[in-house]
Amino acid sequence: MSQVHRNFLVSGAQRLPLALLAALLLLGGSSGCSPPDPVRIGYVGGISGRVADLGITGRDGVQLAVERINQAGGVSGHPVEIISRDDHQDPAAARRVVEELIELGVSAIVGPMTSAMGVAVAPIVNEHKVLMVSPTVTTEELSGLDDYFFRVSSTTGYFSTRNAKYQLSQKKLRRMAAIYDLGNRSFSVNWLQNFRRTFVAGGGEMVTEVSFVSGGDEKYIELARRALTSGPDGVLIIANSVDSALLCQQIRKLDSMVPITLADWGATERLLELGGRAVEGVTVIQTFDRASNNPRYKEFRQAYLLRFNREPGFAGVYAFESTNVILKALERMEQGKDLKQVLLDIPEFEGLQSSFRFDRFGDVTRPHASISIVENGQFVVKD
Amino acid sequence: MASQRPLGQLLGIQMTFIAVIPLLMVALLLWQLALPRIHEGISVRHQVLAGSISGRITTLLAGAEHELESLGTYIETRGVQSQEYWCNLLDSHVGEGEIFEVVYLSDEGERVEAVGLPVSQNYKREDMLGLDLSLRPFFRRVKTGYASTWSETFLSTISGRLAIALLIPVEDRVLIGEITIEHLSEFISFKFGGSALLIMIVDGDGRVIADSQNVYSGQSLDTSQIPVLRQQSPGEAVSATAQVFFADHEYIGTAVTVGKLGWRVLVAQPSREAFQDLTETFWFVAAAVVIALVLAVVALVQALYHTGAGDSRRELRPAMARVDHSRIFRTGRPSADHGCGNPGAGEGIVGKRGEIPAGGQQCPGHHRPDRPRWNDRPHRGEGAGGHGHETGGRRGKIVVRPVPV
Numbered sequence: 025m026s027q028v029h030r031n032f033l034v035s036g037a038q039r040l041p042l043a044l045l046a047a048l049l050l051l052g053g054s055s056g057c058s059p060p061d062p063v064r065i066g067y068v069g070g071i072s073g074r075v076a077d078l079g080i081t082g083r084d085g086v087q088l089a090v091e092r093i094n095q096a097g098g099v100s101g102h103p104v105e106i107i108s109r110d111d112h113q114d115p116a117a118a119r120r121v122v123e124e125l126i127e128l129g130v131s132a133i134v135g136p137m138t139s140a141m142g143v144a145v146a147p148i149v150n151e152h153k154v155l156m157v158s159p160t161v162t163t164e165e166l167s168g169l170d171d172y173f174f175r176v177s178s179t180t181g182y183f184s185t186r187n188a189k190y191q192l193s194q195k196k197l198r199r200m201a202a203i204y205d206l207g208n209r210s211f212s213v214n215w216l217q218n219f220r221r222t223f224v225a226g227g228g229e230m231v232t233e234v235s236f237v238s239g240g241d242e243k244y245i246e247l248a249r250r251a252l253t254s255g256p257d258g259v260l261i262i263a264n265s266v267d268s269a270l271l272c273q274q275i276r277k278l279d280s281m282v283p284i285t286l287a288d289w290g291a292t293e294r295l296l297e298l299g300g301r302a303v304e305g306v307t308v309i310q311t312f313d314r315a316s317n318n319p320r321y322k323e324f325r326q327a328y329l330l331r332f333n334r335e336p337g338f339a340g341v342y343a344f345e346s347t348n349v350i351l352k353a354l355e356r357m358e359q360g361k362d363l364k365q366v367l368l369d370i371p372e373f374e375g376l377q378s379s380f381r382f383d384r385f386g387d388v389t390r391p392h393a394s395i396s397i398v399e400n401g402q403f404v405v406k407d
Numbered sequence: 408m409a410s411q412r413p414l415g416q417l418l419g420i421q422m423t424f425i426a427v428i429p430l431l432m433v434a435l436l437l438w439q440l441a442l443p444r445i446h447e448g449i450s451v452r453h454q455v456l457a458g459s460i461s462g463r464i465t466t467l468l469a470g471a472e473h474e475l476e477s478l479g480t481y482i483e484t485r486g487v488q489s490q491e492y493w494c495n496l497l498d499s500h501v502g503e504g505e506i507f508e509v510v511y512l513s514d515e516g517e518r519v520e521a522v523g524l525p526v527s528q529n530y531k532r533e534d535m536l537g538l539d540l541s542l543r544p545f546f547r548r549v550k551t552g553y554a555s556t557w558s559e560t561f562l563s564t565i566s567g568r569l570a571i572a573l574l575i576p577v578e579d580r581v582l583i584g585e586i587t588i589e590h591l592s593e594f595i596s597f598k599f600g601g602s603a604l605l606i607m608i609v610d611g612d613g614r615v616i617a618d619s620q621n622v623y624s625g626q627s628l629d630t631s632q633i634p635v636l637r638q639q640s641p642g643e644a645v646s647a648t649a650q651v652f653f654a655d656h657e658y659i660g661t662a663v664t665v666g667k668l669g670w671r672v673l674v675a676q677p678s679r680e681a682f683q684d685l686t687e688t689f690w691f692v693a694a695a696v697v698i699a700l701v702l703a704v705v706a707l708v709q710a711l712y713h714t715g716a717g718d719s720r721r722e723l724r725p726a727m728a729r730v731d732h733s734r735i736f737r738t739g740r741p742s743a744d745h746g747c748g749n750p751g752a753g754e755g756i757v758g759k760r761g762e763i764p765a766g767g768q769q770c771p772g773h774h775r776p777d778r779p780r781w782n783d784r785p786h787r788g789e790g791a792g793g794h795g796h797e798t799g800g801r802r803g804k805i806v807v808r809p810v811p812v
Binding site for chain 1: 534538
């Protein structure tokens, strides 16, 4: 039967209850049951603007997880539907779209992708008791809270402390300058505080700290000049990938040798594209290993590349894992039970690169954080 | 041997045929004649619309290409000039950013030698000068072909918005114009946002560049599941109209390729809306036939209820006559039961024609104690021996069989 002919019959049957009655009578009441209602999962992330690489890659990870579960028959026979919304990296917009998703009846939400948005929307999901699992929010502002906000990434404290120790012990840096983005204050300030505490405690000194707001009118070359004025041993950049790449380019115009290190936020594939040769030698800390030999990761990466024609990066991997966490909890959902409690009752999750478990606050500590360095346009794990 | 089939079933089959055959004929005609025409009409309308949008995009991009090529030619003729000279020249082509968001002139080292920016972005010039473009995906592409090249879509460094780049080699340098394409979404949603039509512009990777409902922009479609969006071979301008699904909604859609970019414009219409007239016609006919059938059945039941006794009697007369003959043989007198009719008919229980329930055997007002009862009658094989009729072995039951001719 041609598709068009099928359209004709199917759409007709949907159109008219009377027609359905007629069809039932004519066919001896042999009609099938209506398809089960879909399970809706929301996604919120910055899918436009300067952090769009994180948001888009994350959304694609969610999409891949949902496509897979639907191919396997859905959640307890129910197809899964994603409702995706752009938070525009604006707290007000993020709150609005999260409320919209809740109104649309989502079972849970994946996202947001940045800490500032996480802090903005956490009160809303707590108020409505809707589970939210963030792939990449790492701020400690949301740590240790018995709430509905979960995440699959380690906190900034873990990353920044580890990075500071590496700069002291391996790079032998003692005088650091920092450039950080106040547009994602809850992440960047928290990151910087933890870095500073460890670095100073280890005998180092923060000689300059320069803040800016992403997308503002400030010249990046000026930010670089200010950071380098005091002659630091190294420069720490806490910013998204676009800003990090552009800042690296400005720093390299002024000083071709000074070591640069980045917060995990900026370490996406886009940093490599936009940074070009200026990001060669830059170090970054991540719990995500692009060279992982875990078969689950390798299979996922291949599928992601085939489907989206680009690397998943940490955002794609963690978004995929966040979605699977929710789907697993939904599969185990029992009548009258809270999805959050179901999730907490699951002892361990099989991640793409390693297993992980939530503590009672919905936080995760990933083992094996590593320092990567950019070599020949690629992240290479060094330590 | 004739099969045993109650008369009610025969009538039911006849009624069903009466109802179904016209319906099947209507369906067949709609299916084979009307549907292809409607489908063709939809396809043509979609193609016209998609072609119009595609043409608009092609015109816009062709204009940009022509402008950048002219600029490239001019730069070649100017030889060595100062950075300021080139920046002023490029700025004049960018203007307020109506078409180009930014124009770079890269040196042989793949660094930005000069940049043209919209007036509002002029403060970024110092940041842009000297930028290393070597790992930008579009730059890698032009290096392989080294001819005028359109890039895939990417996020603009300047605005963070979706953009494409056109690269024109200028001797050992490259002129790069970034064109933001976000306004395509604005244009489409403004133009078609209120309609039920779903218009999408999809790039070569299956990523939605723009959509009229502002829902799918930026999403990657699994084009392996959407045949109409599969990559067309070069020169193939129009793909077939086919069924597509978005968010569990079924559409009939037509895709048209946009020039040499490998993009496709998809115009899709909800199937139920596209075939609404036809399906309503069909299902109304179906409903009418069903209603007519139900009414006919009701009328039949009523007719049988009121006159079924006479009909049954006529039907049963030969059998009863044979029974009487056997009685005459046995008793030597005819039955007084003739003309009594089927005693059960008046009670409305001739559901299966020819079945006479035991409880309704007596003829009211004609009962005679010495008269033989139905259950006194000879059993099968006795008496008349059956020419198409037989008395059943069960108590008081007569099964009527069609008489073979």
